[in-house]
Amino acid sequence: MLSAVFKRIFPIFWLLLSALNGYTQGVPENNPLFDDSEVARIDITINPEYLQAILQAGNEESNTEYPATFSFTSSKFTTVIDNVGFRLRGNTSRYAKKKSFKVSFNTFEPGKKLKGIEKLNLNGEHNDPSIIRSKLVWDLMGGIGLPAPRANHVRLYINNQYHGLYINVEHIDENFVKARFGNNNGNLYKCLYPADLTYRSSDPNAYKFVQNGYRVYDLKTNTEQDNYADIAQLIDVINRSPVSELPAKLEPVFDVNNFLKYLAIETLTGNWDGYSYNKNNFYLYRNTATGRFEFIPYDTDNTFGIDWFGIDWATRNVTSWASSQARPLTKNILAVEVYRKRYYFYLKQLINGAFSANTIQSKSLALRSKIETYATTDPYRPLDYGWSSSDFYSSYFNALGGHVKYGLIPYVTKRIQFANSQFSIDNIPPIVSNVSWLTYGYKVPVTVFADVDDEEKTNLKLYFKADEGNWQSIDMQNTNRNHYMATIGPWDKPVKHISIYLEATDKTGKKTREPLYSEYTVEFNEIAIPLCINEVMTSNQSTFPDEYGNYSDWIELYNYGNNPISLQGMSISDSLGKPGKWVLPSITINPGEFLLLWADGQPERGKNHLPFRLSSQGEEIGLFTSKTDGYKLIDGYQFGKIAKNESFGYYPNAVGLPQALLSPTPGKSNVFTSKRIDMVLPEIIAYPNPFTESVTISLSYPPAYDYTISIVNPQGITVLEHYMKKDDNPKLTWHPQNLSKGIYIIVFKIHGKQQLIQPQKIIFEKNLN
Secondary structure, eight states, X not given: OOOHHHHHHHHHHHHHHHHTSSOOTTOOOOOGGGOOSSOEEEEEEEOHHHHHHHHSTTOTTOOOOEEEEEEEEOSSOEEEEEEXXXXXXOSGGGGSSSOEEEEEXXXXXXXXXXXXXXXXXXXXXXXXXXXXXXXXXXXXXXXTTOOOOOEEEEEEEETTEEEXXXXXXXXXXXHHHHHHHSOOOXXXXXXXXXXXXXXXXXXXXXXXXXXXXXXXXXEOSSTTTOOOHHHHHHHHHHHHSOGGGHHHHHTTTBOHHHHXXXXXXXXXXXXXXXXXXXXXXXXXXXXXXXTEEEEEEOOOOXXXXXXXXXXXXXXXXXXXXXXXXXXXXXXXXXXXXXXXXXXXXXXXXXXXXXXXXXXXXXXXXXXXXXXXXHHHTOSSTTTTTOOOHHHHHHTTTSOOBTTBOSOHHHHHHHHHHHHHHHOOOOOOOOEEEEEEEEOSXXXXXXXXXXXXXXXXXXXXXXXXXXXXXXXXXXXXXXXXXXXXXXXXXXXXXXXXXXXXXXXXXXXXOOEEEESSSXXXXXXXXXXXXXXXXXXXXXXXXXXXXXXTSOOOEEEEEEEOSSSOEEOTTOEEESOTTOTTSEEOOSOXXXXXXXXXXXXXXXXXGOTTBOSOBOOTTOEEEEEEXXXXXXXXXXXXXXXXXXXXXXXXXXXXXXXSEEEEEXXXXXXXXXXXXXXXXXXXXXXXXXXXXXXXXXXXXXXXXOXXXXXXXXXXXXXXXXXXXXXXXXXXXXXXXXXXXXXXXXXXXXXXXXXXOOOBOOOEEEEEXXXXX
């Protein structure tokens, strides 16, 4: 039987193992809402009076949301969602004939999502005759590893009338940052004109100033606290640090390398409506895992030669791209030689790759071919500037006059020509970026990820120490292109934190330390309280009603200790990165007792009703200590898709493995039915471990079904997969032969079942080559 402590961390560990396959920092899972292999159809069905109110002259600045029905249709995914919010969005587009819209799934039903998304931005792109400029920029940013929104073209119909071709752009919110950084409990600021990041005062409240009817640095999360101390500190460091001290002071609080990537794209695409020129259109998110602010770009339609100032953006010098006015973030960073060289490296990398004339032309014409039918029949596209169907085709190669100073493709050719004449760069040390890690406790292995950019083959080494112990090192493995990873730990004794830094060396001997100064700190935040999320149900159709007779999602808590436990101050959340989502009522659970909580999104119905619902497609759930105690994790896990009237929970109660349960038992002990495996799962035994030549793998006893034993290498690749009959001797011997030394994981799975037993880590200490 597994220990209660292992019970609590196992689901996170299995999530970690799953992440080893194809992990890429900053890139969320594929989502059919943003699939750009076709032009999907979106339908909005809304009361005509509501639509009239939205489009009524004089209501352009209104953010009132009206109820509507949303449907999404593509060859891969079709759905209909009732009771969504629908309104105008944007800035100047609110006054355009072709307007942009926002769809909010959670306006009238808190917690409601579609494929993990709460809101969609439907942008009309009325300034762009090609209707692809912003899509090209988003794809450039995503391709270089920036935390950029996903985007795709869609056909919009309102009340069954074709409203035109739109670009569907992912909304930046707590779901967005969670998908990119693994947490969403940090401060997220939306920064609009005139957000120049200049120093105003040592008082954080000075940055709450309002202009044009909005806070320039508008806090979108943690709004109840309304604490601006972190952004005030960032702005202080940017503005008041001498250039010689800037790296040491800035790197602990800001992701410099990703900003340099953004700056290279901003400069090449002529994105004057961003930070460096127009002090506009970006978000800042304080990543609570690293303590650093992440720069997130926003709104990229004024690019590729679109101009309203009489400036030739194709020839503007890349070394002095920013406005002549105060732009301390761009100017002070580029005043540091090592950062300036990295900026030049990214410029060259883009010019020789994703921004090359051939690449942009090929992608642009492929997009044009895909959207041309819907663009040329768009009834709203001609209304603002009188563009004809021939103008749509022509705009890819020719200027159209007015604000369209360049054809899209000629702009790229000229931009590259002038940029190449404006800077030069020699071989520089490797650039290490996107350092991140997965862990939920010292008893779970910590997996560290990083990206390396360099023209030479690079060796990347991870240095680490537990608390105040001695420094150790391990080579990181190149998993895919420029992505690296390494796994360290677990630790036998309690550890509060580990310190890490990375060192990259290319074949010419050039070295880089990341960060340049100090180290990253990985905090462990766990506590042993005998309370667990024993069982959850995400699609309760007919199993057990609440006190109102409704069949709602539910969560079962269980006290498996010997003393009563008060829930006062504890919180529960459907996001492990946002622990304070709902503070539980002052209820005491006695030893051996269960408590049922209804995840129905209706907390007004009683103290056992929560303000969120659970997704039957899979998500995560966490139980935490109070805010005063630092929101330490008591219990939590991710779960996958759960069938109707089935549940997911521990078997046996609290100390078993979390798994799908065919027979839900709300308020009672979890059980298996005859359809399930009638046994406690065996344990994996591996010896010797560590090993130098071979390892023998066996099970504590044969399971009742056929099964597979697999071995996964540090890159997440399966190097051995061994099918076993239930009657076979549960033992095999593995000889790694020509494989590299390092950490490998043994994974056991029963055929056709969802049960998994504890993965076993083994260490191969000697490379036989």
